[in-house]
Amino acid sequence: MVSDRPVAIVVGASRGIGRQIAISLSDAGYAVVVSSKSDTLPTADAPFPPDPNSSASTIHTVNREIRERGGIVLAVPVDTRDPTSIKSxxxxxxxQFGRLDxxxxxxxxxxxxxxxxxxxxxxxxxxxxNVEGLYAAIQESLPWFEKGNWKGRVIVVSPPIYSRFFRGKTAYAMGKVGMSILTKGLAMxxxxxxxxNMAITSIWPASAIESAATQKTAHDNLESRKDLRTAHIFADAILAMLRAKPDVVNGLLDTDEDFLRRQCGMTDFSKYSLVEGSQPRRIMPAEFPTLEVxxxxxxxxxxxxMKIKASKL
Structure with a gap:
């Protein structure tokens, strides 16, 4: 049976940004597959809902959150290091749904x-x-997009490419920039x-977002919390990207704030501040270099x- 709702797979949906993306997609009318390595079942006496940025938040608690909001959801564990797990x-x-959008x-x-x-x-x-998991997921998605007559979207959490991003985290940047290169290449x-009718887009936060990573350093530090935004800005930007025409976003490397400002006319981002009245510091450059020559x-x-190989057979 083919779902009458558009279907979205969110890989990395157990907590923080991924959890909010899944919930926002569900609220927007998508049937959502929430997937992550975090597969621990909550105990019967565990408080619900859990802290969304803690290890208590898993695909199972996100599944329940979406169902209680009236959404349609499927929770599937995945190990993105294992192509077989991604295939599953x-x-x-x-x-479950018979389609992928x-x-x-x-x-x-x-x-x-x-x-x-x-x-x-x-x-x-x-x-x-970061890189191999994305590549395997893309390859597994292609037959489903073909089945849907090549009408679909891919959103990748990776940054615009610029030199300062490499500083102090080169090994991490090598993978994340590789993901952005995949975005550019597949778009081409x-x-x-x-x-x-296909588009692949990369998105990155313009200001730091409350998550499991940022919570470790900012949980009890008010000044640090003032520099954080809620994950809603990221989810809202993704929804706006999905609503945009494919040719506008195909191959685009952008930030949440910049896309909402440029494409949606948003100028006031105060509703996304974690601490009311604060103005989170922008962590990304105001302008990015162009990659075109x-x-x-x-x-x-x-x-x-592939053609060379086929000609030798």
Missing amino acids: LFEASGN VLVYNAGAIWWSSIANTPFKRFKLMQEV DWKREDKV AEQDDEGRRMDS
Whole structure:
């Protein structure tokens, strides 16, 4: 049976930003698949709802939150380091809903330190979760988008590309910028293939957002909390991206605030401040460098390894 609602898979939906994205998508009329490695079932006496930025928040509690709001939801655990697990996620979603309209990849591993202080094991984990997990999820999504006549969206949580982002967290930046490169490259593929109803977009917070990561340093520090926004701004920006025309957002690398300001005409962001009346500090540059060159459309002689391989068979 094919769902009469559009279907969104949110990878990394157990807490914080991912949880809010899932809830906001449900409120907007999507059937939502909430997925994450966090698969612990809450105990019978656990308080509900849990702190949304704590380990007590899992895909199961998010599932319950959405159901109690009247939404349609499926919770599926996934290990984004394992392509087989990602394949199972898409199979479970397809078996339940029979379609896919939106993929949001919010899963991420983080370690901010110098190269000397980043063990290879930690580096490898970040590449597996951030880059390889995204790539595997994209590949599993493509047959479903094809089944839907190539009408769909992909949202990737990765940043605009600029040099300062590499400072002090090079190993992490290598993966996150790699995700943004995938956004640019897949957008070019879809444009070349005339898939005019497909779009892939990357989004990043302009100011820090309350999450499990920021809560560790700001929980009991009012001044630090004044620099935080709620996750609602991120979810609202994603919903606005999904409503935008595909050609406007395909291949776009943007921040939540900048997109809402430019595309939605928003000028007052005070409702998103974690501490009422505060003005969170912007952590991203006011302007980003363009990645295009004068020879942007000159591909020269394109090589396709698949065609070369086929010709040798």
